[in-house]
Amino acid sequence: MQSRRLQWWVVTWMGGIVFCLLSGTLSDSAARPARRPRRAAPLVSAEHPPLPPVRAFAAVLLADAETGQVLFSQNEHKEWPAASLTKMIVGLLALEAVDRGLLSLQTPVSISRRASQAGGRTINLRPGEVFPLEDLLRAMLVTSANDAAVAVAERLKGSVETCVPAMNKRAQELGMLQTQYQTVNGLPPTDGSPPDLSSAADMAILARALVRRPQVLRWTALNRVPFRAGQIMLPNTNRLVGKVAGVDGLKTGFTYKARFNLVSTAQRGPLRLIAVVMGGQSSKIRFRTAADLLEWGFARFTRLHVVKSGEPLGTAVRVEYGSVSALQPIAATDASFLLRKGEDADLKIFLQLPAVVSAPIARHQVLGEMVVRNSQRTVAIIPALSPWDVPKAYWVPARR
Missing domain, CATH: 2.60.410.10 (D-Ala-D-Ala carboxypeptidase, C-terminal domain)
Known part of the structure; x- marks a missing residue:
């Protein structure tokens, strides 16, 4: 009798434990709904990309190349070191001299000792070498050669010292009111004098003047340009070329004080845009932000002709x-x-x-x-x- 009671008690006790376990499991499932698989973050529509974050930059601007209409800007009139963006106006002055018949793209340019001693990014020009003006312009605008910029300036105005005032005069004529040049290549001064200063708004003005010249865009649209009769291929410092649709220019700039600058332009159909970013924290960020600005502009704007x-x-x-x-x-x-x-x-x-x-x-x-x-x-x-x-x-x- 006692044995049967013990068996009954053991069975009852074990059944209660099982019931409690099942009850707990069921009640817990009811209290906490089953987890659904996480949905991937929705992709941004390529037709309507968001405006990229630009707080990390000193200045940013997106403009229509034809009219100069500003589509987006941040601190566009803030003075900022131009760095190698300075070379853009040297190129403009040289091409305007070609227009006036004072020079030709085949004009021989002799390399001075001063040009050969330029610091920073160079193409290793040697004193006494002679190159066509076109070769040096391409090297200056595409691969940002500092020695080529000095050589072009010397051929253009006789010396760096006489070229810089001409650069400032032309900048004023264009309406570049925040710009003051000190050098012909944007290298930081070593004597404590101020660097070449400009603004995003002024760089857009200068870019508009350059993109009206198909020859400039034929150069800056190349991933590499030949030098020394094709023995050397110089790389384009603008990494958007060949990677972002329509990008065919224009110029990069960097010094430790300026950080990473970029003037980029792209053409899609009848629309050409200019994106300027100044003071980026890294090279990668400047290229990504400029590309995003261009994508944003092309996706959201269309041209309306009035007359x-x-x-x-x-x-x-x-x-x-x-x-x-x-x-x-x-x-x-x-x-x-x-x-x-x-x-x-x-x-x-x-x-x-x-x-x-x-x-x-x-x-x-x-x-x-x-x-x-x-x-x-x-x-x-x-x-x-x-x-x-x-x-x-x-x-x-x-x-x-």
Whole structure:
């Protein structure tokens, strides 16, 4: 009897333990829902990439190359060491001298001792060597050769000391108000004087002047450029070339004080953008951020044409004392601006023209202007020109 009771007690006790274990498991499962597999972070749509983080930079700017319209900026007028971005204006001055017939791309350039002793990144030029101007310009703009920059400056203006004032004068003419050059290659001074200073806004102005020259972009779009009759291939310091769609320029810069600078440009269809980053913490970050800025701009903006050069503006102006009684002014230039995709343009056009003009009137004489505004700002101001010459009319009063 006692044996049966003991067996019954043991079975009951073990069943209770099993019940408790099962109950605990079930109650725990009810209290904590089963874990779902983690979903991968959603990929950013290539059609609408986010604006990249730019706080790590001294200055950033994204602009339309055609009009200069700023699409995004941060500290764009802050003065910052230009480093090798300085070489951009040396290249511009040289090409403008070629335009005026003062030099040609095949002009021989003799290497001075001073040029051969340039520090930093060089292509090992030796005193007395002679190279075509084009070879040195490519080496200066593509591989950022400091010795080539000195050689070009000396051939251009006779010496570095006379070239620097010419660089500053041209910068002022372009409207680069935060720029002051001290050198021709951007190397930091050794005598305690200030470095070459500029700003993201000024670099965008200079970039716009350079990208209008197809020859520059043919050079800066190359991954490597030949030197010494093809015996050496010089690498492009701009790592976006060949890796980001449409990128064909423009210039890198680095010193310890400036950190990592970059002016980059890309063309996709009818749209060319310029991205400027200054003071990046690393080379990789500057390239990644510039690429992201370009992608952001191409994905979000489209060009809206307002008027084309030579197009009649639709309002006649009365002419007195002329061979015609009226004329219709034409637009002096193309006018367009970038608009966010899907956004309403909300354009308002104001013609500021005189009621009457007196002959004689010269062809393309400025008669007034067309002002284009949207809800936020003035988009464009286009001079209104006379489409033709209007001579003064002479006549003899009738006799009575």
